[in-house]
Amino acid sequence: MLELLRSLKRIIERKVVNIQTIRSALVVGDTTIPVKSAKRFEPCSQIVIYRDGEDEGEIHTIDSIVDYHTITVTEPVLENYSISTTRVQNLINGNNWVRGIYIGDPPVIPRYPAITIYGSSRSSEWLTLESTSEKYDVAISVYIESAFYDKGFEYVLNLTKMIERSLYFNLYPLTNPFFTTLLTNDVTDTDTVIRVEDDTINQNIAWFFIENDKYTRHAKPACYLGNGVIELVAPIGVPFSAGDEVIYPGRHFYDCRPQSTEYGSVVKNSLLWGSRISYFATEESLRPNKFYEPINRQ
Numbered sequence: 001m002l003e004l005l006r007s008l009k010r011i012i013e014r015k016v017v018n019i020q021t022i023r024s025a026l027v028v029g030d031t032t033i034p035v036k037s038a039k040r041f042e043p044c045s046q047i048v049i050y051r052d053g054e055d056e057g058e059i060h061t062i063d064s065i066v067d068y069h070t071i072t073v074t075e076p077v078l079e080n081y082s083i084s085t086t087r088v089q090n091l092i093n094g095n096n097w098v099r100g101i102y103i104g105d106p107p108v109i110p111r112y113p114a115i116t117i118y119g120s121s122r123s124s125e126w127l128t129l130e131s132t133s134e135k136y137d138v139a140i141s142v143y144i145e146s147a148f149y150d151k152g153f154e155y156v157l158n159l160t161k162m163i164e165r166s167l168y169f170n171l172y173p174l175t176n177p178f179f180t181t182l183l184t185n186d187v188t189d190t191d192t193v194i195r196v197e198d199d200t201i202n203q204n205i206a207w208f209f210i211e212n213d214k215y216t217r218h219a220k221p222a223c224y225l226g227n228g229v230i231e232l233v234a235p236i237g238v239p240f241s242a243g244d245e246v247i248y249p250g251r252h253f254y255d256c257r258p259q260s261t262e263y264g265s266v267v268k269n270s271l272l273w274g275s276r277i278s279y280f281a282t283e284e285s286l287r288p289n290k291f292y293e294p295i296n297r298q
Contacts, residue, residue, distance in 0.1 A: 052087055104118055113159070116143070180248070
């Protein structure tokens, strides 16, 4: 359960809240911001630059997207920012940004708006003679202080919709354990043969992902030819370059989605507007029983 909750938190951080680290320090007067990924920033939208753990930050308007790792802002930054603690994040509905994403459902949350991800239950049933279907139920909640009545509820609605959309676009939550290696050759969209750097982890894998800054594609091997060469069942469909990542999942989730959403008010340390998304994930778990334990002997 814990690794699933961590995976959902990463999805929300990256695809909804869009929390980005910076690739080099910022100094007073900079208007160019090097970020880990500029994919989910847009010109004319607003961002906040802040230090991890602080309540305040600088709000800026994006002037342009230079490339996949660089954005520019219309006004220079007002302070110096280090690589280790600085975060860049999208604003949602005016000057609000998500102040915390928590695993679990703490009774007191220090800063709002906030998102909590709580594992509520797990159930199991036999799927085949040697595998079970494990169903995980998760509650994802959005909270904002009710003092901002109209704007606050609008914020809850919009943020909830963004979370639901991100979960539908990430039907396979990548959870530990998983293994990665790199492509060692460029791949065109019609290629059916690839070469990977590490040949020791792929022999028993039935499928994997290939991804870069633009794309993630599912791939199924037809056969392993040795020395890192893999023949695919079908062309990968988009071009990839040497150095792009190959991901071998260690767990098989096959039915994952938001099921329902509730809206309303809730009291934690104050009166809040909120929503709760009921999400479930289903996983096939292997239960090999070739050698049974003794049933009448110690």
